[in-house]
Amino acid sequence: MMTLESKMRIRSPWIMHFDTGSCNGCDMEVWALLTPRYDIERFGAMNRANPKQADILLITGPVTKRCEDRLRNLYEQTPEPKLVIACGDCASTGAPFHNCYNVNGGVDKVIPVDVYVPGCACRPEVLIDALVLGLSKWREKAAGADKEAEG
Amino acid sequence: MSAGELLAVLLFLVPMIGAVVVLVGRSVPVIKVTVAAVTVVLALSSVGLLLVLASRSFAPLAIEAQALYPLSPVLIVADLALTALFIIIGWRLRSMIIAAAAALNLALTVLLGAWTGFSESDPAMLIDNLALIMALITSLVGSVIAIYSFRYMREDPRQPRFFAVTLLFLGGMNAAVFSNDLLWLFLFWDVTTLCSFLLIAHDGTMEARDAARRALAITLGGATAFIIGAVLALEQYGTLSISDFPVAGLGGLALLPLSLLAIAAFTKSAQLPFQSWLLRAMVAPTPVSALLHSATMVNLGVYLLLRISPSIVNAAAINWLVALISGATFLASNILAMTQRNAKRVLAWSTIGNLGLVAMCVGISTSLAIAAGVILLLYHSISKALLFLSVGAAKEGLGSEDIEAMEGMRAKMPFVSAALFIGIFTIVLPPFGMFASKWIISSAALTFPLLIFLLGVGFASTLVYYFKWVGNILSAAPGSRRVTLRADPLPANYKWTLGSLMGGAIVLSALIGPVIRYLVQPFIDRHFILPVGTNDLNIFTSSGEFPVLVLLLLVGLIFAGLAIIVRPGEEEMSKPYASGEDFDFESRGNYFASEAAVMQGIKVSEGAGVLLVVLLIALPIALEVM
Amino acid sequence: MDLLAYALQVLTVIVAPLVVGLAMGMDRKITARMQNRRGPPVLQPFYDVGKLLSKRPMLLSELQATFAGAALLFHAAALALFVSGSDLLVTFFVSGTGSVCLVMGAFSARSPYSFIGGQRELLAILAYEPVLFLVVLSIGMRSSFLVGDIQGGLLHDLPLVLLALVPVLVVLLEKSPFDVPTAHQEIISGPYVEYSGPYLAILEVARWFQLAFVFGMVTLFFWSGDAVISIAGKLALAFAALFATIVIDNASARLTRENMVSFMLIAGIGLVAINLLVLFILKGSI
């Protein structure tokens, strides 16, 4: 059973995109989501550019050492409940920059990640899939929470 | 001597006697005791006078010159002596203008005296509701300012001089508003001029002296306009008694006395193009500014306009000019206030603008407008005194009057911040007193559509410059240590004086219904037919209605309720968003215009003012010639 | 009968902001269509508010919450005054207080974007308040300040005044070219930046109340003796105004602060002045 709350939540995922030192390839694909071709606003998503008003963080790049604190800061400023999507190979594993002295190698080294999107660069279609996957995870979480509340 | 007469005499004589005692006593304890005693007498007598007038259902109280017998010859001597004193001051300041104006004043005073055989027109003093309101403002607000000065001036080496002049100022002001005889009014008019000159020069610096000289030159010039106006009034109307001025059928040269008196009023109230003295007077200590802006001085100008409003209202040839001059002042001063970053200068421009609004009400010349003007004058005084005194207290804590220096002040000085907020809210926001009068003015201005354009822009500018300031005070860094209102280390003197003004401002706002009915309406009723009917909770005009008390309750509920309900826990507090960085930033307010642009703006508006004032004199003459 | 009228007024106060919310959804849909996108569902604004209410609250200063609540209550009070047919001027001033509360809320959170947003919001107030004030006064001049007494003739007599309301709506709806205070690419969302979760939802609803009042003023311009025609006409007029702002939004880029203030004041005041002047010449009196 789904509460009204979680229904609303799923219908209004506001996103924030943060670049932690990517080659900008993935960023362009993320921005493509907003264009008429992909138009994620039809799912109610809005780009807020502000962690305080975001539900979903779209993170690109391998998280350079300099970026680490900023990333953590932004994550902390995002109010619960929230989702983190690591967009692209860099953000997922840091592979393209493997062994570089200045990167952390993946978002999950710094903050918990809910969905990993593969690809160098990741494709917008896959990003939309990731969004849907994230939301369904959310639904599960909400259902789980409901069950807990009932039980 | 009846009770009313006695109280009236007390109201102006006691402060003057107090001034002498202070000058003779000189030591701080003597000063404190004297000033405290005088303020008590002032407060009690002014309220007593209110009760006396209320008991005669607000019929004006006339005091014949004979009733004051020993006083009237003294006053004549004082009049001549004072005018002569101005000549000496002008001579010592090496200012030909001041000396010449004073000499002219002396000659004309003697001429007038000779003409009337040195006998006053009866009644020499007339205490109606307008005078009563002014006396209440001067006595109550002035007393609070005097008490506040105990603390503010505590390290000043020239305290006797300061307090003596302050008391004289209050006495002179009370006497001026009671006077019905133009010559008496002229004497006390000059007393306030002298007092403002002395107080502005108080610090003794070059800048202060310059400012004082400028103030003296302008207000003395105004006094010359006043006395010429008085001579012409005697010639044209055959009387020096203001209450006997003709209220209808004025045309041609008969308008000239009114024009000249209006110009005298403009100089006192610092309207364009005479505004410069009030701005420079900001060099004086803060209580002086408070005194000039709220309890005395500038009020006298618009008081004179309101006093002769029955004549002006019917002088259709010139009243539109009065409205235009003051309307232009209102607009220009509010726009200029947006460009200032010194709190006192912002307040100075705002005073000029608000007095412009009062004068504009006289120019609009409907009974509704004049009622609005009186209400505005009353509420403005309290709020402005509160604001000035708060700025003074803030300066003591921060060492600066700059608005930028007040950044985040609410965390450090919550009491003063609260005082500033209440002062500003009562000036700007509904449903407090000032707002009610602005609302009435807006409906009244419909009879003069040109003015609504000035009003619209002026009101919006008011919001901008006040809330920029409020914003700076509010902008306290999150997580910074807060001083609670109760633990605020502000001196008790400031807490009491600011607190009483805050309470006064709010209570009077709630009582606006009775204030209009008992204080304002009797004055209006005597001269006009007033379409503002009021029951105590609501004000109605012909074109709308305004549920004051409901709104006030609403505001109280909103703020009190929210303050109680909203208690976010620690875990809700977060860091400010700065793109993921952690840092405090330097903020700068928006002041829109460069120094040069501001100077140019002042020049342009002064030019317009000069033009209109010249027109104000030329028009009656032109009408006469045609 | 009296009770019925009263109930109707209460109902209007509740329903009007919901209608505005729906209009905001339509706005987003229409905008998307103009940009060749599909756009969100029409009910999206309600989903957003619902979601925001369910999020964990987060604040910088307790005053933020106070002022958000105050903004909501003042705007709601303004709408209630408007619906109950009382003085339009008072309503206007009360609604203005609500806008000022938003500014104070922005300032009370010390944060760079919020600070700039507050400053810009003040400029926006400087730009649209005088025009709104003049619109209110011209309505009062033409018929009455009492909303309940305003009947017909406004559209016929004051067409340019209605036109002057359109740029005001552009500012209030935070649309190009006058979305200066909330410019999302430059300063994130200006005064709203430090608001999140339930408090943002409160401000959003406050905005709906405010817009309900301003759109209510637009609807005053149409009146007819027949209730059905009257309501249909009013809704059509309000929708036309909304559509005009959407077209302007999609056809223009953001202007600077100075441009906004000078354009609004010159155009707004000019339109009202011309209208009143023409009326004066034609009728001999205002």
Ligand code: SF4
């Ligand atoms: S995953 Fe590839 S395209 Fe994306 S940021 Fe890394 S290197 Fe660039």
